[in-house]
Amino acid sequence: xxxxxxxxxxxxxxxxxxxxxxxxxxxxxxxxxxxxxxxxxxxxxxxxxxxxxxxxxxxxxxxxxxxxxxxxxxxxxxxxxxxxxxxxxxxxxxxxxxxxxxxxxxxxxxxxxxxxxxxxxxxxxxxxxxxxxxxxxxxxxxxxxxxxxxxxxxxxxxxxxxxxxxxxxxxxxxxxxxxxxxxxxxxxxxxxxxxxxxxxxxxxxxxxxxxxxxxxxxxxxxxxxxxxxxxxxxxxxxxxxxxxxxxxxxxxxxxxxxxxxxxxxxxxxxxxxxxxxxxxxxxxx
Amino acid sequence: xxxxxxxxxxxxxxxxxxxxxxxxxxxxxxxxxxxxxxxxxxxxxxxxxxxxxxxxxxxxxxxxxxxxxxxxxxxxxxxxxxxxxxxxxxxxxxxxxxxxxxxxxxxxxxxxxxxxxxxxxxxxxxxxxxxxxxxxxxxxxxxxxxxxxxxxxxxxxxxxxxxxxxxxxxxxxxxxxxxxxxxxxxxxxxxxxxxxxxxxxxxxxxxxxxxxxxxxxxxxxxxxxxxxxxxxxxxxxxxxxxxxxxxxxxxxxxxxxxxxxxxxxxxxxxxxxxxxxxxxxxxxxxxxxxxxxxxxx
Numbered sequence: 001x002x003x004x005x006x007x008x009x010x011x012x013x014x015x016x017x018x019x020x021x022x023x024x025x026x027x028x029x030x031x032x033x034x035x036x037x038x039x040x041x042x043x044x045x046x047x048x049x050x051x052x053x054x055x056x057x058x059x060x061x062x063x064x065x066x067x068x069x070x071x072x073x074x075x076x077x078x079x080x081x082x083x084x085x086x087x088x089x090x091x092x093x094x095x096x097x098x099x100x101x102x103x104x105x106x107x108x109x110x111x112x113x114x115x116x117x118x119x120x121x122x123x124x125x126x127x128x129x130x131x132x133x134x135x136x137x138x139x140x141x142x143x144x145x146x147x148x149x150x151x152x153x154x155x156x157x158x159x160x161x162x163x164x165x166x167x168x169x170x171x172x173x174x175x176x177x178x179x180x181x182x183x184x185x186x187x188x189x190x191x192x193x194x195x196x197x198x199x200x201x202x203x204x205x206x207x208x209x210x211x212x213x214x215x216x217x218x219x220x221x222x223x224x225x226x227x228x229x230x231x232x233x234x235x236x237x238x239x240x241x242x243x244x245x246x247x248x249x250x251x252x253x254x255x256x257x258x259x260x261x262x263x264x265x266x267x268x269x270x271x272x273x274x275x276x277x278x279x280x281x282x283x284x285x
Numbered sequence: 286x287x288x289x290x291x292x293x294x295x296x297x298x299x300x301x302x303x304x305x306x307x308x309x310x311x312x313x314x315x316x317x318x319x320x321x322x323x324x325x326x327x328x329x330x331x332x333x334x335x336x337x338x339x340x341x342x343x344x345x346x347x348x349x350x351x352x353x354x355x356x357x358x359x360x361x362x363x364x365x366x367x368x369x370x371x372x373x374x375x376x377x378x379x380x381x382x383x384x385x386x387x388x389x390x391x392x393x394x395x396x397x398x399x400x401x402x403x404x405x406x407x408x409x410x411x412x413x414x415x416x417x418x419x420x421x422x423x424x425x426x427x428x429x430x431x432x433x434x435x436x437x438x439x440x441x442x443x444x445x446x447x448x449x450x451x452x453x454x455x456x457x458x459x460x461x462x463x464x465x466x467x468x469x470x471x472x473x474x475x476x477x478x479x480x481x482x483x484x485x486x487x488x489x490x491x492x493x494x495x496x497x498x499x500x501x502x503x504x505x506x507x508x509x510x511x512x513x514x515x516x517x518x519x520x521x522x523x524x525x526x527x528x529x530x531x532x533x534x535x536x537x538x539x540x541x542x543x544x545x546x547x548x549x550x551x552x553x554x555x556x557x558x559x560x561x562x563x564x565x566x567x568x569x570x571x572x573x574x575x576x577x578x579x580x581x582x
């Protein structure tokens with residue numbers, strides 16, 4: 001049981017980190033919590049299902065197209081809804097909460113209540129150290145998650161865009177004085193955060209089929225990871241994802257599987273009591 | 286006068302209309318108490334429906350397992366909601382803002398998971414059948430009980446926001462640092478608002494549960510939270526009348542469009558989204574702006 005719980009915890013943890021990365025980036029740069037993060041994750045799952053299954057596209061092309069579409073949609077959402085709320089963190093939270101319920105009901109209307117699942121592109125299982133068999137699809141998802149996380153890291157540290165993002169998250173006014181067009185940057189970074197939700201969605205939908213309300217659990221986990229790690233911190237996100245993944249899977253294996261998500265919340269509350277800004281957080285909110 | 290009107294109202298209504306009025310009054314209590322927290326102290330809680338659930342399940346379980354009368358159970362449910370609210374308020378006092386919202390979301394989810402998992406006690410999604418408040422079931426009777434509860438809640442809220450406390454609430458919302466420098470105990474104000482608001486949600490949930498006779502995880506769900514939030518936003522957050530107007534309008538409206546299928550949540554969502562984006566002060570805010578225009582020379 002131990003090695004399986006450990007593997008599950010690490011694999012799921014990476015995936016949690018990926019799901020939380022988009023939330024964390026948007027919080028770090030714009031101080032906006034996107035409550036509809038989970039619904040955008042679900043949307044990407046539906047898109048990749050439609051493109052791959054109905055239109056018969058190659059799964060990789062379908063995934064990229066889904067992420068691209070959600071990226072554009074994210075920018076539209078920023079322009080239409082979020083832009084007006086800067087300076088009032090709670091209003092953006094309320095707006096995106098309503099948006100998430102609207103999207104859930106729209107999905108229910110369009111796609112029906114049934115779980116949808118893009119075709120499995122990796123079948124079979126791998127023997128892990130001769131101890132147990134682990135699904136290839138899950139291993140691949142973990143690998144893909146690591147690749148996306150690495151790309152985001154390199155983008156943040158090595159590119160001009162990443163430097164603008166970091167500068168803006170540290171001090172918006174100074175960044176503006178130095179020529180950063182923060183209006184455009186807000187739009188791009190919100191779209192980018194949504195695209196990361198979409199990336200998690202297309203990677204995971206073959207494993208966890210998408211349902212209209214499935215985004216709630218994803219968003220909740222992402223929020224737990226982000227708050228645990230410290231809002232807006234890249235490493236906080238990765239470590240937070242791994243901690244929550246491990247805690248939930250060990251709790252589920254040794255205590256009770258029904259309370260899987262409760263263990264994550266308990267760890268979060270304990271950490272917040274000791275460090276109100278999260279593990280890697282030093283920002284005052 | 287409104288009270289007298291509302292008191293005489295059930296005579297002229299049929300059973301179905303009475304039911305709609307009872308449900309509306311439940312939402313009035315929920316929206317008004319959520320508004321006390323969100324609209325007056327700027328703490329957006331996502332656990333309000335969960336506190337209604339605590340009220341309903343505490344009283345319901347006591348009635349089913351111990352045979353306790355709901356007339357005793359509901360006050361105990363209110364106490365329970367107040368205690369949990371106090372605990373969550375204390376937990377969140379270091380954080381505030383977004384952290385508070387996300388933590389309340391977590392609390393709400395924990396509560397939901399517990400109800401769904403402890404099948405032996407709560408009957409999970411099947412719902413728990415509980416006894417009513419009246420020996421003889423009558424809609425008119427429940428109408429008066431709900432009306433009394435709503436009047437008590439609204440009176441508590443009205444007195445709070447029209448006292449020195451209310452000024453402190455607004456000070457905390459507008460500028461926390463300035464308020465604390467002027468001697469307002471920000472943390473105490475916050476925790477107090479959280480506790481009172483949770484207790485009132487517990488009262489609403491308790492009475493509502495004993496009216497429905499069946500309590501399900503639907504009561505403490507995020508969908509319910511969404512309805513309460515939309516009603517407050519559409520009516521007008523941060524005003525006393527806003528949530529009352531919003532709750533009546535949306536509940537009565539939803540009964541009318543229910544015949545068109547399950548589109549009403551989507552429709553409300555779109556209306557709430559538009560209102561929140563373009564008229565963040567809701568109907569009351571729009572009316573005030575309109576009035577100012579008319580009365581200005």
